[in-house]
Amino acid sequence: MTLQDLRPGESGRILEFEPNAVTDRLMEMGMLPGSVVQVVRLAPLGDPMDLKVRGYHLSIRKAEAAQIRISKCEA
Amino acid sequence: MSPPDPISIALVGNPNVGKTTLFNRLTGLNQRIANFPGVTVERKSGTLTGAPHVEVIDLPGTYSLTPKSLDERIAYEVLVGRRDKAPDLAVCVVDAGNLERNLYVASQVMDIGVPVIVALNMIDAAEENGLVIDASVLEAELGVPVIPLVATRGEGVDQLKKQILDPPEPAQGYRWSLMDAVSAKVPELSRQLTAEVDEVQPGHIQMEVLRALAEDNALDVWRGSAPEFVRRTEELRKEFAERGVAWRHAEVSGRYAWIGPITNKAVRRERESTTVSDRIDALLTHSIFGPLFFLVILIGVFQAVFSWATPAMDLIETGISAFAGTVQSVFPPGWATDLLADGVITGVGNVVVFLPQILLLFFFLGLMEDTGYMARSAFIMDRIMKRVGLSGGSVLPLLSSYACAIPGIMAARTLDNERDRLITIMVAPLMSCSARLPVYTLFIAAFIPAGTLMGVFGTQGLAMFSMYMMGTVMAFGAAAVLKRFVFTKGPESYFVMELPPYRRPRARQLLLRMIQRSKVFAVRAGKIILACSIVLWFLASYPAVDTDSLRMQIEMQAAEQREAGYAEAETLLPAPDMALPALDDSLDVGDPVMAQIQAMMQQAEYNYTAAMDSAQLVQQSAQIRGSAIGYMGRILEPVMQPLGFDWKISAGLVSAFAAREVIISTLGIIYSVADAEEGVALRDALKADRYPDGRPVFTPLVAVSLLVFFVFALQCMSTLAIARRETNTWRWPLVMWLYMTILAYIASLLVYQGGQLLGLS
Numbered sequence: 001m002t003l004q005d006l007r008p009g010e011s012g013r014i015l016e017f018e019p020n021a022v023t024d025r026l027m028e029m030g031m032l033p034g035s036v037v038q039v040v041r042l043a044p045l046g047d048p049m050d051l052k053v054r055g056y057h058l059s060i061r062k063a064e065a066a067q068i069r070i071s072k073c074e075a
Numbered sequence: 076m077s078p079p080d081p082i083s084i085a086l087v088g089n090p091n092v093g094k095t096t097l098f099n100r101l102t103g104l105n106q107r108i109a110n111f112p113g114v115t116v117e118r119k120s121g122t123l124t125g126a127p128h129v130e131v132i133d134l135p136g137t138y139s140l141t142p143k144s145l146d147e148r149i150a151y152e153v154l155v156g157r158r159d160k161a162p163d164l165a166v167c168v169v170d171a172g173n174l175e176r177n178l179y180v181a182s183q184v185m186d187i188g189v190p191v192i193v194a195l196n197m198i199d200a201a202e203e204n205g206l207v208i209d210a211s212v213l214e215a216e217l218g219v220p221v222i223p224l225v226a227t228r229g230e231g232v233d234q235l236k237k238q239i240l241d242p243p244e245p246a247q248g249y250r251w252s253l254m255d256a257v258s259a260k261v262p263e264l265s266r267q268l269t270a271e272v273d274e275v276q277p278g279h280i281q282m283e284v285l286r287a288l289a290e291d292n293a294l295d296v297w298r299g300s301a302p303e304f305v306r307r308t309e310e311l312r313k314e315f316a317e318r319g320v321a322w323r324h325a326e327v328s329g330r331y332a333w334i335g336p337i338t339n340k341a342v343r344r345e346r347e348s349t350t351v352s353d354r355i356d357a358l359l360t361h362s363i364f365g366p367l368f369f370l371v372i373l374i375g376v377f378q379a380v381f382s383w384a385t386p387a388m389d390l391i392e393t394g395i396s397a398f399a400g401t402v403q404s405v406f407p408p409g410w411a412t413d414l415l416a417d418g419v420i421t422g423v424g425n426v427v428v429f430l431p432q433i434l435l436l437f438f439f440l441g442l443m444e445d446t447g448y449m450a451r452s453a454f455i456m457d458r459i460m461k462r463v464g465l466s467g468g469s470v471l472p473l474l475s476s477y478a479c480a481i482p483g484i485m486a487a488r489t490l491d492n493e494r495d496r497l498i499t500i501m502v503a504p505l506m507s508c509s510a511r512l513p514v515y516t517l518f519i520a521a522f523i524p525a526g527t528l529m530g531v532f533g534t535q536g537l538a539m540f541s542m543y544m545m546g547t548v549m550a551f552g553a554a555a556v557l558k559r560f561v562f563t564k565g566p567e568s569y570f571v572m573e574l575p576p577y578r579r580p581r582a583r584q585l586l587l588r589m590i591q592r593s594k595v596f597a598v599r600a601g602k603i604i605l606a607c608s609i610v611l612w613f614l615a616s617y618p619a620v621d622t623d624s625l626r627m628q629i630e631m632q633a634a635e636q637r638e639a640g641y642a643e644a645e646t647l648l649p650a651p652d653m654a655l656p657a658l659d660d661s662l663d664v665g666d667p668v669m670a671q672i673q674a675m676m677q678q679a680e681y682n683y684t685a686a687m688d689s690a691q692l693v694q695q696s697a698q699i700r701g702s703a704i705g706y707m708g709r710i711l712e713p714v715m716q717p718l719g720f721d722w723k724i725s726a727g728l729v730s731a732f733a734a735r736e737v738i739i740s741t742l743g744i745i746y747s748v749a750d751a752e753e754g755v756a757l758r759d760a761l762k763a764d765r766y767p768d769g770r771p772v773f774t775p776l777v778a779v780s781l782l783v784f785f786v787f788a789l790q791c792m793s794t795l796a797i798a799r800r801e802t803n804t805w806r807w808p809l810v811m812w813l814y815m816t817i818l819a820y821i822a823s824l825l826v827y828q829g830g831q832l833l834g835l836s
Contacts, residue, residue, distance in 0.1 A: 019323050021291075024143065024324075025138070025139075025143055025294070025571055026571060027328075028138055028141065028179065028327055029138055030175060030179070031332065032324065032328055032331055033129050033321075033324070033328075040353075040356075043361065043365075043454050043455055043658075044360065044362040044365045044455055045458035045459065047457070048359065048454060048457050049466075050225065050356070054175045055173060055175070055573075056172075056575075056663045057356075057574035057576075058572070058573055058575065059571075059573075060569075060571050060574045061461070061569065061570045062571060
């Protein structure tokens with residue numbers, strides 16, 4: 001599954017990325033394979049997402065989230 | 076004692092970590108803002124207070140030194156000395172509440188080999204959120220001095236200054252380890268690069284190699300000078316990919332693997348808490364309350380910008396015309412005085428008048444930035460902006476443009492996608508700015524009949540609303556078209572935005588930045604505006620029309636008419652040899668014949684005074700009719716006639732290039748109307764004007780056509796000036812002017828010709 005499939009409140013561990021400039025940027029901002037990411041909420045119109053990663057909030061679009069394969073963490 | 080050698084220090088760090096606040100604390104008001112040569116990135120520098128030999132450079136906020144954005148490229152180039160002399164010291168500003176990600180760029184800076192100090196900012200906020208940070212552990216682990224501080228309150232700034240004046244040894248780089256498979260290839264690539272180019276300092280070779288390996292932009296730099304190195308790097312990338320080596324994030328992973336344990340050691344989480352910021356976010360980005368709040372904020376800001384600025388704008392307007400008047404009366408009459416008063420002072424005044432609005436808008440933009448709400452507004456609006464190919468980041472620049480395109484264009488700087496930034500700049504002037512408002516008001520009041528539609532909506536209000544809608548819809552349309560056909564290169568619009576914690580804004584910071592930004596506008600745009608004003612003055616004043624003979628003619632006519640009036644009154648006298656009575660203010664003479672005579676005499680006097688008063692207006696009117704602008708109006712007339720515009724409107728449009736609202740005063744002069752700004756007299760004059768064949772010059776259809784023209788046309792040299800500054804080329808302002816003018820022409824043509832076909836007038 002990808003990060004896009006997580007619902008607000010759920011977390012996932014990153015497995016791998018589609019290689020491109022945007023995911024390069026996400027990695028520099030601390031989203032690395034192995035990192036745990038929590039979906040905090042969605043924007044009022046359903047996109048983008050508000051993520052919590054390494055203790056801070058990062059917002060990305062679902063289209064970008066779809067490029068990140070994860071395994072869901074059980075609560 | 077000789078003065079100490081000048082040294083320079085660079086402030087580097089992520090966005091939203093209080094870097095600029097610290098910069099202001101370190102330099103006070105000794106600041107200079109310029110652009111780095113050849114690019115639009117701002118170079119902010121200043122001298123350390125109390126130590127004038129120390130130059131502090133505030134680098135743009137970056138998450139990394141790998142060149143994905145222009146800001147990152149510039150920050151890197153400054154740090155390695157490719158822009159100016161390399162700085163003697165780098166101060167890495169990091170957010171204590173978000174240490175791990177912040178240390179990423181710090182680890183890159185440490186690899187450069189300059190002395191490094193870590194400024195651990197915002198420890199107060201971190202503590203509030205239950206984080207305890209042991210600065211001495213951090214210092215020992217990183218091997219560089221770490222100074223905890225709260226820049227907003229000035230705490231710890233003195234210690235930082237002391238440390239700056241007593242700099243440490245250069246930081247020891249490469250404490251992190253690269254995965255073996257990649258690491259094994261670095262020496263080979265380093266040798267290759269060194270063999271092909273000699274401009275890279277030995278200490279920076281490894282960094283260049285890693286950057287080139289990981290990032291296409293960085294690799295492209297060497298395509299010309301080191302082709303073999305590029306070929307070999309590309310080969311290695313392929314080789315790695317085949318072997319399953321994650322070369323793309325080799326460096327990133329290595330750095331985080333080093334940073335992670337360090338932060339774990341230095342940071343202790345005392346309690347797990349939902350922060351205040353999280354609670355605010357639950358409300359402000361709530362699916363119903365969030366957009367509602369955004370709307371309220373918007374309406375509030377616009378209300379404030381329009382209504383609070385009005386008294387100041389009125390004051391400035393009065394002041395400028397009084398100043399111009401004083402200049403006219405104090406200096407000897409002549410063209411130089413006229414140029415100064417009517418060209419320079421009035422021209423610059425046309426722009427200064429908008430300064431209160433610009434200041435207020437910058438204030439509110441700064442407030443939104445400092446509190447962290449700016450990022451939330453982008454978060455809420457991104458979905459809508461995505462439809463036209465932009466991102467949420469363009470919302471505020473575009474909305475600001477409703478007040479004035481200038482702060483809007485400047486606010487586009489916050490966009491880190493260059494393609495999005497350019498498109499935003501290009502469409503911002505389509506949003507109806509406040510300078511169009513007086514023009515809309517005049518023509519709507521004059522030609523759109525008051526009334527209601529369906530019993531609810533006032534037609535005039537509706538017309539006004541459609542002006543704003545037309546501009547907005549066109550801005551979005553133009554963005555989509557520009558994206559599809561003009562700005563086709565560059566990365567797709569993406570949205571990766573940090574949502575920083577909400578923070579209490581600081582008045583000092585807010586005001587300082589508001590003034591700095593407004594100053595940039597006033598100074599940079601001011602020069603171009605001044606030049607254009609002078610040119611326009613010459614166009615309106617030359618060739619000089621001999622208006623003196625005209626004046627004499629009017630005066631003679633007035634005198635003759637007065638004579639005639641008296642002569643007529645004389646015929647009413649009961650006895651032919653009787654003399655006319657003395658002019659009396661009252662008509663209360665008793666005898667009805669004498670009262671009538673008195674009334675006719677008074678009328679003659681009144682007409683005479685009025686004619687003499689109008690002489691000056693007629694003189695001005697004759698001048699502009701005969702001037703280059705009038706001439707241009709007549710040349711343009713055949714082109715503009717299909718839109719329903721005669722030469723007078725065309726001349727008004729030429730003059731409106733200085734600033735849109737100038738068309739009102741130009742038409743005022745052409746129609747010899749005093750106090751054109753008051754509107755009523757000009758409105759009547761416009762309605763009364765006829766072509767030689769008796770058709771009215773202004774019909775409601777012409778007015779609508781003109782209104783539409785104003786919605787789309789870029790008649791504002793300040794906007795062009797600021798677009799030139801922000802894009803660093805005349806190309807985009809020129810394209811902007813062309814496409815908007817063509818758009819305006821076609822739209823007006825459709826309105827006027829279509830309206831005529833439908834039998835409207």
